[in-house]
Amino acid sequence: MKKLINSPEGVVADALAGIAAAHPGLKIDYANRVIYRGDSPVAGKVGLISGGGSGHEPLHGGFVGLGMLDAACAGEVFTSPTPDQMLAATKAVDGGAGVLHIVKNYTGDVMNFEMAAELAAAETGVAVKSIVVNDDVAVQDSLYTAGRRGVGLTVLLEKIVGAAAEQGRDLDSVADLAAKVNSLGRSMGMALTSCIVPAAGKPTFDLPDDQMEIGIGIHGEPGRHRVPLAPAKEIAAQLVEPILGDLDFTGAPAIVMLNGMGGSPLIELYVMYGEVKAILDKAGVPVARTLVGNYITSLEMAGCSVTVLKADDELLGLWDAPVSTPALRWGV
Amino acid sequence: MKKLINSPEGVVADALAGIAAAHPGLKIDYANRVIYRGDSPVAGKVGLISGGGSGHEPLHGGFVGLGMLDAACAGEVFTSPTPDQMLAATKAVDGGAGVLHIVKNYTGDVMNFEMAAELAAAETGVAVKSIVVNDDVAVQDSLYTAGRRGVGLTVLLEKIVGAAAEQGRDLDSVADLAAKVNSLGRSMGMALTSCIVPAAGKPTFDLPDDQMEIGIGIHGEPGRHRVPLAPAKEIAAQLVEPILGDLDFTGAPAIVMLNGMGGSPLIELYVMYGEVKAILDKAGVPVARTLVGNYITSLEMAGCSVTVLKADDELLGLWDAPVSTPALRWGV
Numbered sequence: 001m002k003k004l005i006n007s008p009e010g011v012v013a014d015a016l017a018g019i020a021a022a023h024p025g026l027k028i029d030y031a032n033r034v035i036y037r038g039d040s041p042v043a044g045k046v047g048l049i050s051g052g053g054s055g056h057e058p059l060h061g062g063f064v065g066l067g068m069l070d071a072a073c074a075g076e077v078f079t080s081p082t083p084d085q086m087l088a089a090t091k092a093v094d095g096g097a098g099v100l101h102i103v104k105n106y107t108g109d110v111m112n113f114e115m116a117a118e119l120a121a122a123e124t125g126v127a128v129k130s131i132v133v134n135d136d137v138a139v140q141d142s143l144y145t146a147g148r149r150g151v152g153l154t155v156l157l158e159k160i161v162g163a164a165a166e167q168g169r170d171l172d173s174v175a176d177l178a179a180k181v182n183s184l185g186r187s188m189g190m191a192l193t194s195c196i197v198p199a200a201g202k203p204t205f206d207l208p209d210d211q212m213e214i215g216i217g218i219h220g221e222p223g224r225h226r227v228p229l230a231p232a233k234e235i236a237a238q239l240v241e242p243i244l245g246d247l248d249f250t251g252a253p254a255i256v257m258l259n260g261m262g263g264s265p266l267i268e269l270y271v272m273y274g275e276v277k278a279i280l281d282k283a284g285v286p287v288a289r290t291l292v293g294n295y296i297t298s299l300e301m302a303g304c305s306v307t308v309l310k311a312d313d314e315l316l317g318l319w320d321a322p323v324s325t326p327a328l329r330w331g332v
Numbered sequence: 333m334k335k336l337i338n339s340p341e342g343v344v345a346d347a348l349a350g351i352a353a354a355h356p357g358l359k360i361d362y363a364n365r366v367i368y369r370g371d372s373p374v375a376g377k378v379g380l381i382s383g384g385g386s387g388h389e390p391l392h393g394g395f396v397g398l399g400m401l402d403a404a405c406a407g408e409v410f411t412s413p414t415p416d417q418m419l420a421a422t423k424a425v426d427g428g429a430g431v432l433h434i435v436k437n438y439t440g441d442v443m444n445f446e447m448a449a450e451l452a453a454a455e456t457g458v459a460v461k462s463i464v465v466n467d468d469v470a471v472q473d474s475l476y477t478a479g480r481r482g483v484g485l486t487v488l489l490e491k492i493v494g495a496a497a498e499q500g501r502d503l504d505s506v507a508d509l510a511a512k513v514n515s516l517g518r519s520m521g522m523a524l525t526s527c528i529v530p531a532a533g534k535p536t537f538d539l540p541d542d543q544m545e546i547g548i549g550i551h552g553e554p555g556r557h558r559v560p561l562a563p564a565k566e567i568a569a570q571l572v573e574p575i576l577g578d579l580d581f582t583g584a585p586a587i588v589m590l591n592g593m594g595g596s597p598l599i600e601l602y603v604m605y606g607e608v609k610a611i612l613d614k615a616g617v618p619v620a621r622t623l624v625g626n627y628i629t630s631l632e633m634a635g636c637s638v639t640v641l642k643a644d645d646e647l648l649g650l651w652d653a654p655v656s657t658p659a660l661r662w663g664v
Binding site: 002003004005006007011012014015016017018019020021022023054055057058062077192193195209212229231232233235258262263264265266267268269270271272273274275277278287290292294297299300302303304324326329330331332 | 334335336337338339343344346347348349350351352353354355386387389390394409524525527541544561563564565567590594595596597598599600601602603604605606607609610619622624626629631632634635636656658661662663664
């Protein structure tokens, strides 16, 4: 295992220290492993919290800041944070307007966020709503999930819902918007290689040199099928066609993310995006906004995922609104 | 070789198509493989051009846009662009105030940019000045270089000098500023793994599982020495100490970049940055601005580099000025 770490057991704490050092505008609660925007809680604003296992950076800590999340809870690598972490974050970000939990659909995350919401209600009376993101069209259930997994759409949802909260919308409105975004986005991913969880010290799975895994999740959990390596154009088709088959994306402006899984160089992600865009053009899906890069990763896994969100003027306006986080920043 | 590409020979053209699709604000000259900002040439503004081999993305194409480069010439992977490409770009970006060539110190790049400058002078009378960036403290000469290599500082220089050009400074002033930045910045890199050049199809070098290469360049060319794998804290010391030994960085605000070589996940880059920052704190180097991420890469190489720039109020002001490019964006 070749990694830039001090020890497998110290990775998450050391990364939090690095995030604190790099981004003095954020506040870190090391005991609870929560990253906060510096001015949290913001009075009168709905607080937005997400979190999950570490190893998907910049998700979620890299999306904390003005116009996006108020707090992100960091679990161990590929392990859900605890209800205690989520409860601490919920209390801390409440500015009097309630808190929305943004939860990727993985069994542990869902269970722990539910418990945190119950504890928050019982202990403090903070109003909490939740959105469970489930955009992955690859598999219906998986090793870690009942129903579809929550993957790349989480990034777009955090941006759009974050902008709405920043505008001062109330909790019901923000939660409704989150449900709307979730209903309109779809994702699909693939891997060329496995990743290595530091504590495990060896690849999560073996993938022969001439094969790739289509429909993989963000923890190296199995996907739809293993197929022979193929050119970028064919990979793009294998990712985009299931997405377009699941929802009619024609006739509305799309926000598209071509996401790297962590180990694929940007030159390859651009090659992939060119092929994805060509397919969308041919299918009559007008692309209005694009993100290409590593936004929700699986450690050093080589591969990529595609997310398409069927937007409208409201969603585009919220997308374009100012944001200032470590990983997404514009207008500020 | 597992890559998200259509063919080894098509990588650069396909990536340019993807960049064009993702960033409609840029213009692409496919014949010359030059990426331009959409409003180029900007009348009265000094034009800034850089370029080099592909495989270092987002450098340079990802830094084209308002407040940074006017154009970037893309060579084949790890191969200098030709003088013809650079000449075409020089002519195209001239807004009447002359053109600055930003050249990383690699023999091919230096030679070809010199030839392009001579051709531009002879054919068109466009005033051209050049800055050759040579910030790598690892080695004095290398396989591809006379003198020190030009590496991570190029990113910071393009940002700072780009802001100065945007302010309307004249060519002499912009070139002087570039020389100032170059004199005040130092870098050092390391690799855990090799990369694979698509046309070669196999790793550029072999690095045993228990070793790392310190002082490596951005093409997999050898560095200072191979040493046993070490914890992040020791790797940080091996990178930062040669930098601090080469220039006195105390007492001035530093701009620091912790750069990933392309294949290392962001969680590891943050672990590394935490260690780098601790060393700088101890050495009395006050860090004023930070970048952590993949900015000048070596395909899918795992590893990182550190760049430290000794700044002042002028440089910090230019750093903070608005920028709008695919890879760096703020204030717009």
